Amino acid sequence: MTIHNNFIAGEWLAGRSSADNVNPSDLSDVVGNYTLAGQDAVEQATDAASAAFEGWARVSPEVRADALDKIGTEILARREELGALLSREEGKILADGIGEVIRAGRVFKFFAAEALRLNGEKVTSVRPGVEVEVTREPEGVVGIITPWNFPIAIPAWKIAPALAYGNTVVFKPAGIVPASAWALADIISRAGLPEGVFNLVMGSGSEIGGAIVASPKVRAVTFTGSVATGRRIALDCVRTGKKVQLELGGKNPLIVLDDADLDVAVSVAVNGAYFATGQRCTASSRLIVQNGIHDRFVAAVIDRIGHLKIGHALDPGSEIGPVVSSDQLEQDISYIEVGKNGGAHLALGGEKLKRDRDGYYMSPALFTETTNDMRINREEIFGPVASVIRASTYEEAVQIANDTPFGLSSGICTTSLKYAHDFKRRSAAGMVMVNVPTAGVDYHVAFGGRKESSYGPREQGAYAREFYTVIKTAYTLP
Ligand code: NAD
Numbered sequence: 001m002t003i004h005n006n007f008i009a010g011e012w013l014a015g016r017s018s019a020d021n022v023n024p025s026d027l028s029d030v031v032g033n034y035t036l037a038g039q040d041a042v043e044q045a046t047d048a049a050s051a052a053f054e055g056w057a058r059v060s061p062e063v064r065a066d067a068l069d070k071i072g073t074e075i076l077a078r079r080e081e082l083g084a085l086l087s088r089e090e091g092k093i094l095a096d097g098i099g100e101v102i103r104a105g106r107v108f109k110f111f112a113a114e115a116l117r118l119n120g121e122k123v124t125s126v127r128p129g130v131e132v133e134v135t136r137e138p139e140g141v142v143g144i145i146t147p148w149n150f151p152i153a154i155p156a157w158k159i160a161p162a163l164a165y166g167n168t169v170v171f172k173p174a175g176i177v178p179a180s181a182w183a184l185a186d187i188i189s190r191a192g193l194p195e196g197v198f199n200l201v202m203g204s205g206s207e208i209g210g211a212i213v214a215s216p217k218v219r220a221v222t223f224t225g226s227v228a229t230g231r232r233i234a235l236d237c238v239r240t241g242k243k244v245q246l247e248l249g250g251k252n253p254l255i256v257l258d259d260a261d262l263d264v265a266v267s268v269a270v271n272g273a274y275f276a277t278g279q280r281c282t283a284s285s286r287l288i289v290q291n292g293i294h295d296r297f298v299a300a301v302i303d304r305i306g307h308l309k310i311g312h313a314l315d316p317g318s319e320i321g322p323v324v325s326s327d328q329l330e331q332d333i334s335y336i337e338v339g340k341n342g343g344a345h346l347a348l349g350g351e352k353l354k355r356d357r358d359g360y361y362m363s364p365a366l367f368t369e370t371t372n373d374m375r376i377n378r379e380e381i382f383g384p385v386a387s388v389i390r391a392s393t394y395e396e397a398v399q400i401a402n403d404t405p406f407g408l409s410s411g412i413c414t415t416s417l418k419y420a421h422d423f424k425r426r427s428a429a430g431m432v433m434v435n436v437p438t439a440g441v442d443y444h445v446a447f448g449g450r451k452e453s454s455y456g457p458r459e460q461g462a463y464a465r466e467f468y469t470v471i472k473t474a475y476t477l478p
Contacts (some may be wrong), residue, residue, distance in 0.1 A: 001033045004182045006041055006202055009048035010195025015041055015203060021179055024091040024322045025312040026357035031089045034178035037203040042170070042211035045199035049141040049168035050217040052196030057138045057166040064115040064164055067191045072108030074187045075101060075156075082152065082183055087313040089179045090151050091321040091360070092276050094314055104156035104184070107443050107460075111160035114462060118165060118469070131476045136469035138166030139243060140219030143212035145172050145205075145233070147225040148324055149279045149382075151180035157443070158222050159188070161464035163198065170199045170218065172208050174225075176325055205229070213237060220244070222459075222467060224281075227380075227452055234455060245456035245467045247281070247448060249380040250408035252438045253401035254284040255423065257394060258292035260413035264435055265293070266300045268413055272437035273386035274305060274364045277320055279328075281453075282409040282431070282439035286377055287388045288397045294390055298368055301388075302348050305364045310353055323360040323383055332362055332383030339376040344387060345369045372400045380406070394419055402428040407450030409438040430454060 005012040015037035023029035056064075075082065083098030092100070120135035142162045146154045155173060162169050173181030185200035201208055209229075213221055213236045220243035223233050230246040237244035254272055256265045272284035289297050313321035323329040329352070336350035350365030367387040370377055377387055391397035401410055410429035414420055420434045430449035431441060441447055446458040457466035 001030070004032055004034045004178065006035055006037050007185045007189055007198070007200040008041060008045045009199070013041065013044075021089055021176070023088050023359075024324050025088070025314065025359045027359060028357065029088070031085070031179050034182065034202055037201050037208055039207060039211045041201050041203070042208055042215060045170045045201050046141060046212070046215040046217040048196030049170050049199055052194055053138075053140055053168045055194055056168055056197045059166070061115045061118065064166065065112045067193055068108045068112035068115065068160055068164055070191045071187055072105045072112060075105035075108060075184075079105065082180070084314060085183060086151055086180045087321065089177050090148065091313050091324050092279075093318050093321050094316070096276055097313070100150060100153045103443055104152040107153070107156040108160045110444050111164040111464075114161070114465075115164040117462070118465065125475065129477055131478065133474045133476070135472050135474070136165070136465060137472055139468060139470050140167060141170060141217050142167045142468065143170050143172070143215070143218040143221040145209045145212065145221065145223045145225065146174055146181075148174035148177045149276075149281070151177035152184055154224050155181055155184055157447075157460050159184075159198070161468045162222075163193070165465060165468040167220075167468055168197045170201060170212055172201050172203070172212055175202070175205060178202050209233070213242075214240065216240070218242060220467065223247070230455070243456075243467070245459070246454060247459060248453050248455070249382075249406060250281045250283070250449065250453055251286060251378065251380055251404045251406040252282055252284050252409045252411070252429070253286045253288050253404070254411040254438055255391070255397045255401055255413070256287065256289045256293060256297055257397070257412065257414040257416065257419060258290045259415050260293060261415060262293065262296055262300060265297060265413035266304055268411065268435065268437050269301055269386070270304050270308075272411065272439050274308065274320060274384045276439070277323055278364070278384035278386070279324060279382055280439040282441070284411060284438040285381065285386050286372070286401075286404075287386055288391050288400050289388055290391050290394070290397060294388070298347065298388055301366060305366060306348060308364060310361055310363060311355055312357060312359070320364065320384065323362050326360060328383065329360040329362060332381060332385060335376055335381045335383070335385055336365055339367045339370070339374070339387070342374045342376060344374055344376060350385065372403055378404070398423065398426055402426070405452045408453035409433065409449070411436070411438040
């Protein structure tokens with residue numbers, strides 16, 4: 001089988017060993033074989049990115065815009081094929097795989113245009129005759145470390161702004177989803193970038209990720225992943241004087257008020273909690289339901305999830321694919337025991353499922369009669385598991401929603417303008433949804449959370465420039 005290599009200094013290079021990428025929908029299906037680099041590869045990549053920086057930083061923004069536009073065009077043209085590859089390695093259903101690829105293509109197109117829009121300010125000086133200019137410049141070499149749950153969209157929304165604003169890149173994808181990252185790197189490698197501007201290094205998280213964070217040539221690190229890894233990276237970045245941006249976990253609340261449209265609330269909850277196998281940082285995991293609608297809502301959600309089709313990600317009939325890996329499946333199942341032992345009532349699901357092909361299948365689980373202090377409501381599970389928490393009043397629901405260490409996304413289902421408006425202001429989350437699922441966001445506006453969910457400037461949209469550029473203030477006496 002062909003080994004897919006790393007892309008360093010404009011060349012495809014083998015690492016120390018390689019590993020199979022296995023389809024979680026069918027463990028007999030090997031998606032491909034991918035090289036695993038050692039730390040020497042990180043040094044080569046950071047050297048190449050550092051050498052390429054000055055040239056790329058100075059190139060006309062039109063050159064950057066054209067390269068990004070070309071990348072976006074190819075991604076969009078190959079949406080079906082890349083979507084199928086993504087679904088095969090990650091396990092989200094094909095429609096979601098294709099949707100994610102489209103998003104990645106759109107992100108490159110968006111930042112192609114943003115490359116041309118980088119502006120500054122001219123300010124009147126307090127000193128007569130002196131001119132003051134405030135401009136933005138690229139940071140330098142950016143280290144990009146990404147998780148497995150959005151194998152092409154998250155790399156895209158970090159790589160595209162990094163390149164658009166004139167930075168060079170060393171990119172390390174998550175170990176279990178190298179295929180989408182490699183396909184993206186292959187497209188980028190043909191976009192006409194000078195050698196060293198973009199580098200892909202696949203390998204172990206602690207070894208390769210750790211070496212990127214430790215490298216004195218890396219100026220800034222953008223990371224999406226778990227809280228534990230993110231914290232370690234942030235400490236190392238502060239210790240070595242790097243700029244750092246973290247997007248981490250969530251424990252996102254969805255409030256359902258008595259006045260909600262029941263059909264809307266059920267579909268928002270089921271989509272937010274279970275689609276993409278619940279493996280979204282913005283998934284709704286705490287369903288905070290007012291007493292008057294509680295029993296009808298719970299009965300309707302149970303009915304709906306009981307009929308969801310769990311199967312092979314590429315089967316057109318599947319609504320939910322498998323869990324991504326054996327480790328993640330065991331973690332999800334262990335939280336079912338944590339919930340039961342903690343006094344929650346398991347209303348449905350939470351079991352491993354057998355399908356024609358061996359895979360990591362699990363039935364969507366719903367806990368009811370839970371309280372917000374239970375472990376299942378404090379810790380991120382990251383699987384198809386949600387809990388219902390009762391609330392008597394709107395005020396109590398808001399208090400429960402905000403009582404969490406996380407603050408990524410939140411939602412409310414209501415037909416009341418008063419409550420919708422009030423919740424948008426009082427929710428302690430970075431993103432607030434009214435009558436739409438907590439997961440699912442636009443690509444051209446800011447993305448990010450509060451408290452333990454995020455650290456540093458926002459990602460996506462024009463806000464991305466905060467992280468990928470540094471301000472310069474220049475004074476001139478003509
Ligand atoms: P993870 O923290 O295990 O890994 C993330 C990345 O870090 C991977 O590429 C991994 O190889 C690398 N890594 C691991 N150890 C490292 C180290 N010591 N130094 C440097 N890099 C290291 O996370 P995951 O399991 O891949 O992803 C799931 C998590 O990601 C969940 O907590 C989820 O909520 C979070 N997530 C957050 C967002 C967001 O935008 N807030 C989006 C998607 C996923």
